[in-house]
Each structure stands twice: as structure tokens, then as C-alpha cells.
Amino acid sequence: xxxxxxxxxxxxxxxxNFLQEKPxxxxxxxxxxxxxxGQDSLQAVESYHDFIFTxxxxxxxLDMFLLDFILHDDNPFSREAEHKPLEEISEHMVKAAARxxxxxxxxxxxxxxxxxxxxxxxxxTHAEKEGAKNIFQGQNWxxxxxxxxxxxxxxxxxxVSRYRALRWEKGKGxxxxxxxxxCHLDDLxxxxxxxxxxxxxxxxxxxxYPANNVLLYGPRGTGKSTMIKALLTRYKDTRLRxxxxxxxxxKELNKLVERLxxxxxxxxxxxxxxxxxxxxxxxxxxxxxxEGNIQEVSDNxxxxxxxxxxxxxxxxxxDRLKADEEIxxxxxxxxxxxxxxxxxxxxxxxxxxxxxxxAIVQKLALAKGIHMEKExxxxxxxxxxxxxxxxxxxxxxxxxYSLGEYCQx
Numbered sequence: 295x296x297x298x299x300x301x302x303x304x305x306x307x308x309x310x311n312f313l314q315e316k317p318x319x320x321x322x323x324x325x326x327x328x329x330x331x332g333q334d335s336l337q338a339v340e341s342y343h344d345f346i347f348t349x350x351x352x353x354x355x356l357d358m359f360l361l362d363f364i365l366h367d368d369n370p371f372s373r374e375a376e377h378k379p380l381e382e383i384s385e386h387m388v389k390a391a392a393r394x395x396x397x398x399x400x401x402x403x404x405x406x407x408x409x410x411x412x413x414x415x416x417x418x419t420h421a422e423k424e425g426a427k428n429i430f431q432g433q434n435w436x437x438x439x440x441x442x443x444x445x446x447x448x449x450x451x452x453x454v455s456r457y458r459a460l461r462w463e464k465g466k467g468x469x470x471x472x473x474x475x476x477c478h479l480d481d482l483x484x485x486x487x488x489x490x491x492x493x494x495x496x497x498x499x500x501x502x503y504p505a506n507n508v509l510l511y512g513p514r515g516t517g518k519s520t521m522i523k524a525l526l527t528r529y530k531d532t533r534l535r536x537x538x539x540x541x542x543x544x545k546e547l548n549k550l551v552e553r554l555x556x557x558x559x560x561x562x563x564x565x566x567x568x569x570x571x572x573x574x575x576x577x578x579x580x581x582x583x584x585e586g587n588i589q590e591v592s593d594n595x596x597x598x599x600x601x602x603x604x605x606x607x608x609x610x611x612x613d614r615l616k617a618d619e620e621i622x623x624x625x626x627x628x629x630x631x632x633x634x635x636x637x638x639x640x641x642x643x644x645x646x647x648x649x650x651x652x653a654i655v656q657k658l659a660l661a662k663g664i665h666m667e668k669e670x671x672x673x674x675x676x677x678x679x680x681x682x683x684x685x686x687x688x689x690x691x692x693x694x695y696s697l698g699e700y701c702q703x
Contacts, residue, residue, distance in 0.1 A: 296333065299404060300325040302397045308371045308387065309394040312363055317352060320345035346414050356416035360402055361430070364395075365445065368452030375443040376450055376558055383443075392436035399435040450557050454535055458526055462539040462550050474536075477524035482517045482687065483657065484650035488641050489521060495639055496525055499596055500532050500560055506638025507584050507597040509568075515688030516643045518600035522564050538564045544580050547597075555592035565599040584636035599637070651675070651685040658694040663701045 303313065303322060312318055324341035331337045352359055371391040374383045406415050429441045449455045457470030479489050492508065499505035510518040526536050539550060544565065554561045584597060646654065655675040659666065666674075675693050683689040 295405075295409065296325055296328045299401065300329060302400055306394050306397055308369050308391045309364070309367055309398065311367055311369060312398070315359075315363065317345060317349040317356075317359060320348045342410070342413060346416060349416055356406075357402055360398060364398065364442070365449075366451060366453075366456045371443075372446045372451035373556075375446040377447075379447075380440050380443040388439065392439050395435035395439065395442075399430075402435075447558070450559050454557055454559055458530075458535055460535060460537045462537060462543060462546065464543055464546060468537070468550075468553065471538075474526065475523055476527060477520045479521065479524045479528055481657070482520060482524075483654050484646050485517060485521070485643065488643055491639065491641055492521055492525075493528065496529065496534075496562070499562075500529060500534060502593075505596060507636070508599070508639045508641060509637035510598070510600045510641050510643055512602070512643030513645045513686065514602055515684075515686035516645050517687045518643050519566050520687070521643070522562070522598050522600065525562065533559045535559050535561050536564055537561055538566070541565060541568055544568075547580055551592055551595050554595050557594065559594065561595045563595060563597045565597065568599040568601045569603045580636075597637075646685050646687065646690075648676075648685060651679065651690055654687055654690040655694060658691055659697070662694055662697075664694060664697050666697070666700050 300322070303318075303325075306312055313322065320341065324338060324345050327335065327338040327341045349356060349359065354362065371383070371387055374387065380388065429438050429445060446455075453460065453468050453470050457472070459471040459474035460468050461471060463469050479493075482489060488510075492510075495505050495508060510521060512518055523536070526534065537550070537554070539547065547563070550563065554563075580597075652672050652675060655671065656668070659671060664671075674697075675690070678693040678696070679685055679689060683692065
């Protein structure tokens with residue numbers, strides 16, 4: 295029975311990535327040890343428990359781990375299914391995918407309790423994983439291939455189907471963010487007009503209508519970053535994904551866009567605190583993405599950036615003294631100063647006035663369970679702002695967090 299399972303796993307074709315998963319590598323090692331030394335050998339006993347330990351580290355039972363893999367695997371079939379109906383996919387690939395599903399179902403239904411009655415078991419729950427219950431429940435898995443193809447078309451595959459918030463890391467590529475910060479647009483007081491503009495542009499983008507890249511400009515701590523991150527909450531039931539790239543990695547923006555255009559999802563590339571020193575050249579890559587170069591600009595990607603500077607490339611008065619030194623000096627200056635113009639929509643986010651600042655404080659204090667008389671709270675909040683913090687949403691939050699001793703459950 296164990297040898298049969300080993301041969302079946304070795305025959306995986308379309309879903310062959312399964313063999314590279316850490317728990318599966320350990321399982322295969324165990325099956326090989328059983329094949330070579332016998333089930334009761336020291337090698338087989340040790341490798342079995344190593345497999346169980348590695349599986350426990352995932353936090354999933356083996357059946358849930360298996361279903362999760364199928365729903366998110368990036369393979370030749372899931373790539374095809376994302377972009378075309380099942381009947382347009384190669385017949386040979388469809389048959390290979392169906393055969394692989396039969397193999398994986400064999401693993402799903404393997405009688406672990408019967409074979410390993412005296413050993414720890416792989417925590418089989420046969421619970422229903424969200425998204426899988428309507429696909430695999432009550433049928434042979436190969437027969438579920440049409441429903442699985444629809445799932446890939448609606449949810450994509452790989453890391454972008456598993457996570458709604460991602461970041462780009464040099465050398466690693468796209469990395470999922472397991473616990474992204476949960477932000478709400480309703481928490482941003484006094485920015486109703488700015489939020490309206492941002493949401494209108496985003497909704498056009500999600501519908502496939504023309505939409506602009508966006509620059510949110512304003513003083514620090516005014517809620518620019520929160521506005522962008524809160525879009526994931528506002529549009530949680532859509533195909534929107536948020537991908538953060540650090541300013542230092544902007545030179546890899548073309549590579550990121552090239553990666554994202556292969557998916558049917560909608561991506562907002564988020565760049566926080568965007569600005570460049572006069573000697574940096576990364577802004578040229580950003581301009582190429584915003585305007586398009588020889589390659590067509592992908593219609594499923596927009597760039598949303600925040601900055602404390604209206605002109606994103608620093609300019610010094612001394613630069614103007616070089617006008618007599620460089621032949622095309624004014625062309626160079628125009629190139630530096632025109633970067634922000636490449637954003638079709640520039641939204642100015644002002645610092646809150648005194649009234650709005652105090653309203654933010656009141657709202658945050660209530661949300662955090664801070665019990666204090668209104669007059670006393672406002673008096674302390676104003677003193678906090680005068681102590682170098684100023685009026686801003688960030689300042690209000692920091693002030694409220696300083697009142698932890700007044701928090702009541």
C-alpha cells in the first residue's frame with residue numbers, strides 16, 4: 295500500500311510542485327525508507343516522525359494542507375484556466391490534470407489510522423476548507439476539474455490567490471503579507487473629498503474603465519498611507535490586490551509590472567514616502583512605468599504613491615547655478631521636476647485643523663476605551679500638539695496611545 299502511494303506520487307505531472315512542499319519531501323523520504331528498509335526499520339520510524347513534525351509546523355492537518363495546495367498551486371493548468379475556458383485548454387493537459395487529482399485524492403483518503411495505528415497521525419480532520427467544499431465535496435476529484443478551472447479563473451493562482459496584500463522583495467520577488475494592517479476609510483475624519491476622489495478612481499480601475507496613477511501629497515502623519523491601505527478593506531470582495539514596493543526598490547518596478555500582467559487580478563502598486571535625491575536615477579524607471587515605454591502599459595496595474603514633497607526629485611538652489619555649465623540644463627531640470635506630473639491624479643491631503651484634530655482624538659479615545667472628561671481630554675490633546683507633535687492624525691493616535699492608564703475594559 296505504501297509502495298503504491300510512493301509510485302503514485304512519483305507520477306504527478308501538472309501538480310508536480312506538490313513534491314517540492316516541505317512536508318511532502320519528508321513524506322517521500324519516509325516512503326523511500328519503507329521501500330528500502332521496511333516499515334519497522336529505524337530509518338522509516340525516524341523519517342515518519344520527521345514528516346509529522348514538519349507537517350505540524352504548517353499548522354494544518356494533511357487533508358487541509360492538500361486542499362490548500364490544490365486551490366493555490368501555480369502550474370501549467372491553473373495558468374491556462376485563469377485565462378481561458380476549460381474547453382479551450384489542451385486535451386492532453388486536461389487529462390494529465392485529472393489524473394493528478396486522482397493521485398492526490400488517493401493521498402487524501404489514505405488509511406493512515408489503519409497503517410500507523412501506534413504512531414502519531416497527520417491530524418486528519420476531513421474538515422471543509424473554504425473554497426474547496428463546493429469543488430470536491432461528494433465526488434471524485436477528477437470530475438471536479440471544471441469547477442476547479444472556474445475557481446482559478448475567479449481567484450487566480452499562486453501567491454496572489456493566497457494573499458490580498460503583498461510586497462516585492464529584491465531577490466525573492468512577490469511575498470505574501472500574512473497579517474496586513476486593517477485600516478478603515480471611515481476612521482479618516484476631514485478627508486471626505488480626498489477619499490471620494492481616490493475611491494472613484496479605484497472603482498473605475500476595478501471595473502476595467504480608464505483610471506489614473508495616483509500621488510497622495512501632504513504633510514507627514516495626515517493619513518495618506520492609511521487611505522491606500524484601507525482600500526483593501528473597502529474593496530475586500532473584489533479582485534483587488536495591494537503590492538508594496540519600497541522606494542529603494544523602485545528600479546525593479548518594470549520587473550514587478552511584468553510579473554503582475556500575467557494575472558487577471560487588479561493590482562495597485564503602493565509606494566510609500568516617495569522622493570528621490572538629486573543624484574538618484576531610480577525615478578527614470580518609475581517614469582517609464584507611469585508613461586509606458588516600448589512595452590504596452592498593463593491595464594491591470596496602477597501605481598499609488600504617497601509623498602511629503604510635491605516635486606518628487608529634490609532640487610537645490612545651487613542646481614540653478616549650473617545653468618551655464620550644462621548645454622541642455624533646462625531639459626535636465628524639467629525631467630526632474632516633471633515626475634509628479636506623470637501621476638494622472640494628484641490628491642492633496644492637508645493637515646487637520648484644530649477642530650478636526652480634536653474630533654479625531656475623541657473618536658480614537660472612544661474606540662480604545664479611554665474614559666476621561668471631554669474638556670480634560672481636549673486640554674491634554676492640545677498640550678500634546680504644542681509639544682512638537684502638531685495637528686495630524688498620527689499625532690492624535692500617538693496621544694491617545696499615551697493614555698493607556700485610563701483605558702477601561
